[in-house]
Amino acid sequence: MTMKWYDLAKTLMKAQGITQEQLAEHLGITKGAVNHWLNTRREPSLEEIAHILEFLGKKNFSVGAGGLIIDDALKGNVAYVGRYKSGKKYPVLSSVKAGAWGEAVEAYTMKDIDQWFESDAHIQGDAFWLEVEGDSMTAPVGLSIPEGTFVLFDTGRDPVNGSLVIAKLSDTNEATFKKLIIDGGQKYLKGLNPQWPLVPINGNCRIIGVGVETKLRLI
Structure with missing residues (x-):
């Protein structure tokens, strides 16, 4: 299954009762920045998209071109493919x-x-x-x-x-x-x-x- 990451994020937020303010608090950014991302006025990095979806409970996915989320249930247990950056x-x-x-x-x-x-x-x-x-x-x-x-x-x-x-x-x-x-x-x-x-x-x-x-x- 494929869909835009921001559509999936908004669906998960609504289902869990998570607000933009709470998501912004978790990410350490402003509510305005989250609003821009979710409404496609700005594009977050692939790492930021993965962080958002993991916080919202999405486990098995990969981020493709154009912010498409590919459900990995049909193609293996790959959560996110990208360059690892240590914290x-x-x-x-x-x-x-x-x-x-x-x-x-x-x-x-x-x-x-x-x-x-x-x-x-x-x-x-x-x-x-x-x-x-x-x-x-x-x-x-x-x-x-x-x-x-x-x-x-x-x-x-x-x-x-x-x-x-x-x-x-x-x-x-x-x-x-x-x-x-x-x-x-x-x-x-x-x-x-x-x-x-x-x-x-x-x-x-x-x-x-x-x-x-x-x-x-x-x-």
């Missing part, structure tokens, strides 16, 4: 609870860190990976971040409504991973799992990072 490596610091507040056990010196994962995301501050524990970010439909997923957090990015953030209690070493909701000036933390309720936040915690990328290791 920067960021440390895996600890685990974070995707549920109730839980202890965040952080490595204190670089020599204590034995895992480093690569990313080509646009990072605005210091960044680190955390492994998700719990099921509050596991959704039955749409965007879902299950237990065992590694999330890359950018400490220099400003959180906005809809950002996926790590929040840490001000007076303890406890943290949680949630979606930030801002409604009428009030801030809340919400799980992607609909069974988890909205939790209002105020001066009792601070947001220390915004999620920009996920990685799931199978072995």
Whole structure:
């Protein structure tokens, strides 16, 4: 099956409830740039197209001439053919609870860190990976971040409504991973799992990072 990449992207975004703002946040670019790409006023690179579709859950495809997406179900399991460009490596610091507040056990010196994962995301501050524990970010439909997923957090990015953030209690070493909701000036933390309720936040915690990328290791 072939179709234009932007038509496929818009179909996947609509099905998953992902907005242009959320896609822009993930890619580290402006909403205007995403709008230009999706409406063919500007053309992203092949690497950027692959990054967008992978974020939207499209796994088996190749990008052909003119931005055509070729479904590889009929011709092998080739995800993307192109020149490999390595990204920067960021440390895996600890685990974070995707549920109730839980202890965040952080490595204190670089020599204590034995895992480093690569990313080509646009990072605005210091960044680190955390492994998700719990099921509050596991959704039955749409965007879902299950237990065992590694999330890359950018400490220099400003959180906005809809950002996926790590929040840490001000007076303890406890943290949680949630979606930030801002409604009428009030801030809340919400799980992607609909069974988890909205939790209002105020001066009792601070947001220390915004999620920009996920990685799931199978072995």
